[in-house]
Amino acid sequence: MKQDAIIIGGSFAGLAGAMMLARARRPITVIDAGLPRNRFAGHSHGFLGHDGRPGSDILADARAQLLAYPTVTFVEGTAVHAGGGIDDFSVELDTGAVLEGRRLLIASGVRDNLPDIPGIAERWGKTVLHCPYCHGFEIGGGAIGVIAGSPLSYHQAALVADWGYVTFFTNDMPLEQEALDLLTRRNVRLAPGKVAAISDAGGGGLSVEVENKPGTTVKAIFVATKLDVHNPIVDALQCRLEETPMGTIIDTDAMKATSVAGVFAAGDAARAVGNITFAAADGSMAALAIHRSLIF
Numbered sequence: 001m002k003q004d005a006i007i008i009g010g011s012f013a014g015l016a017g018a019m020m021l022a023r024a025r026r027p028i029t030v031i032d033a034g035l036p037r038n039r040f041a042g043h044s045h046g047f048l049g050h051d052g053r054p055g056s057d058i059l060a061d062a063r064a065q066l067l068a069y070p071t072v073t074f075v076e077g078t079a080v081h082a083g084g085g086i087d088d089f090s091v092e093l094d095t096g097a098v099l100e101g102r103r104l105l106i107a108s109g110v111r112d113n114l115p116d117i118p119g120i121a122e123r124w125g126k127t128v129l130h131c132p133y134c135h136g137f138e139i140g141g142g143a144i145g146v147i148a149g150s151p152l153s154y155h156q157a158a159l160v161a162d163w164g165y166v167t168f169f170t171n172d173m174p175l176e177q178e179a180l181d182l183l184t185r186r187n188v189r190l191a192p193g194k195v196a197a198i199s200d201a202g203g204g205g206l207s208v209e210v211e212n213k214p215g216t217t218v219k220a221i222f223v224a225t226k227l228d229v230h231n232p233i234v235d236a237l238q239c240r241l242e243e244t245p246m247g248t249i250i251d252t253d254a255m256k257a258t259s260v261a262g263v264f265a266a267g268d269a270a271r272a273v274g275n276i277t278f279a280a281a282d283g284s285m286a287a288l289a290i291h292r293s294l295i296f
């Protein structure tokens with residue numbers, strides 16, 4: 001049976017959108033590959049009413065509540081292709097099954113491309129972080145490193161100074177006078193040069209090695225990642241993309257409509273700076289827009 005909406009990605013944005021459409025008694029299918037962006041972190045912070053819970057528990061509860069609605073189908077799997085147009089989309093799964101829907105909601109998130117520094121990838125989400133609002137409080141103050149990963153990383157260093165004593169590892173990124181002035185005002189220490197590696201320093205700390213100098217010990221590291229929104233669905237639908245200093249996202253209007261009629265996008269896939277609250281809000285907004293577009 002043709003669905004009113006097919007939602008690709010069943011995490012915070014996709015489930016929030018699905019909940020709105022389910023409550024409108026609309027037949028919908030959610031497809032989810034089960035790899036939310038925050039899966040590397042043991043706990044999630046800052047989502048109202050759920051502070052400190054594992055993200056997987058929040059999603060499990062949300063999914064169970066959603067599945068109580070009779071018009072919802074949830075498919076565990078990966079969407080590998082999408083085509084067609086408004087009122088007549090098709091989505092192919094990795095099993096070969098094909099679903100048909102009148103609207104599409106892309107809620108498939110982004111990939112974080114980390115700087116190519118030995119020791120970073122295996123600590124991602126634990127002691128190497130990107131969002132101080134999510135995990136900064138738990139560091140408990142003290143020495144914190146920020147490694148330049150984008151031209152705006154000096155902003156991150158200036159911000160993170162509210163969570164501890166920051167050393168900004170420039171990783172050979174040039175800094176304008178304006179950036180230097182800001183970092184001075186925020187008492188951020190500069191460590192110029194290429195970062196060679198991150199390793200354990202004992203006592204739970206990390207050692208950041210810059211070229212041939214002795215390592216600097218910090219409790220945690222923040223680093224900007226390069227966002228990558230591409231996946232087979234995004235590429236097949238050819239929605240207009242937006243290049244941001246954080247990476248590539250899908251361009252949407254205020255109601256989360258993309259440049260392709262009938263296709264909406266929500267959550268990190270369509271937001272340069274994302275978190276769970278924003279993803280859930282975007283998913284709800286997109287669902288409201290989808291519902292309206294099915295009627296008016």
Ligand SMILES: Cc1cc2nc3c(=O)[nH]c(=O)nc-3n(C[C@H](O)[C@H](O)[C@H](O)COP(=O)(O)OP(=O)(O)OC[C@H]3O[C@@H](n4cnc5c(N)ncnc54)[C@H](O)[C@@H]3O)c2cc1C
Nearest residue numbers: 009011012013033034035037038045079109267268275276
């Ligand atoms: C390490 C880390 C820790 C974080 N901690 C916090 C925190 O404490 N608090 C907070 O508010 N935010 C946190 N965030 C941010 C938060 O994870 C994201 O903002 C949020 O997950 C975005 O939700 P989303 O639904 O847009 O995307 P995601 O949660 O990334 O979900 C996308 C879903 O789509 C699925 N998918 C992708 N492609 C396909 C496909 N082709 N077919 C089917 N399914 C597909 C994926 O498997 C995934 O389940 C953290 C992020 C990171 C990286």
